Amino acid sequence: MINDTIAGVSTAVGNSGISVIRLSGPEAFLIADKIFKGKYTVSEQKSHTIQYGKIISNETKEVIDEVLLSKMEAPRTYTRENVVEISSHGGYTIAVSLLNLLYKNGARPAEPGEFTKRAFLNGRIDLSQAEAVMDIIQARTQRVSKIAVKQLEGSVSQKLNEIRERIITLLSDIEVNLDYPEYDAEEITLSKAERAAEEIINELDGLIRSFHYGKLLREGMDVVIAGRPNVGKSSLMNRLTRKNRSIVTDIPGTTRDTVEEYVNIKGIPVKLVDTAGVRDTFDRVEQQGVERSIKAISDADFVIILIDISKGFITEDQDVLNKVLGENKPYVLCFNKTDLVKDKQTINEFINSYPGAILMSIYEDTGIDELEERIFGYATENRQDMDNQVLITNARHESQLRKAKELLESAHRASQLNMTLDMVALDLKAALEELGKITGHHADEDVINAIFSRFCLGK
16 A cells, blocks of 8 residues: 655646646645645545635745646546646746645655556556556657557557456366366367467467557657768658758768658658768768768668669669668668659669669659658558557567467467376466566566656656
């Protein structure tokens, strides 16, 4: 049981219209009573109502601010504890003054994520739902936010709990057979375990495969624009970001360093990286830019290789392609400056020689939509319906799913080989524990503390 009361600012630090200070714990109402003066004391105020009043220092008797105070009695609160939320005027000075008053009157400063941690410890949400709270806060696109909200509502938890229940049922059958072998045949139970394990393995496989899309949604996708100098990389960067983010000139080698910018491509958060032109050069500064370009290609999730079609596919273009192929990176060839090519036969030859390439004119704004569609297609692997399925977006969850799958595969093999039921049960229990680490049923304290330490203060 948690015996202390915590306080923290739940809105962003800095000047704003309002600041919200949250107080949670068994003494929340009594502490608020010491500094709040309204029509009613906080203890007398009805739950889930708001009243106007003033915050007054109980030492100097000075009015600190005029506020609105919300009272929420446990257990119908975010933390399942008594909660008070004070909406004051925004600004750093007021927020600090209010917090100091609360600390002097019995509250202690909340740690990062402690309000959500209490919601977890008090059974309101499980660990995967708690992590979804931070995903909602950090979501860069509506698509990411939508999936995080579903996870907060329990989409992942419900699926995993269904799988865990099936494993528990199977373990119960095995335990009955071990304790009372005369009531069931061991061969029948082994056969049942084999079929059940295979079905669960297939379900876990589906969840694990969804992580490709989920990871890109949650963490964003690194897309590098690569090519030799003066093929239009910076112009493409500016077009995709709708900003003049990169310097554009006719002088080859203008870009000397990588330039990064986040964009939203059909709901996928994408970090675009404009790189220096890749070529052999004696300029020491440009050489460093080329080295950084090569490193960016190595770190990329996807590479756009831009080529000036008006100059043809030359040796330097092949060098860039070879570097991308050497890193085994997914890529798309984009032949830019088609507006400068008057001979359609030349364009047709490129289409035939490089199937799958995109014809583009940044100047005439053609080929951009097709490029965005190609990036989106890679991210989703043509599985746009994944938005309506249970999706794994967290690397910790994916790791635990893989461990659980390995243990279930071991149980499946043991069943096939007619090994003893207690051997099968050991693997099933271990798999159950790995799945429980995702939702918090079996998570140790260090893991829990590490997860909540990444949260912002006041959440």
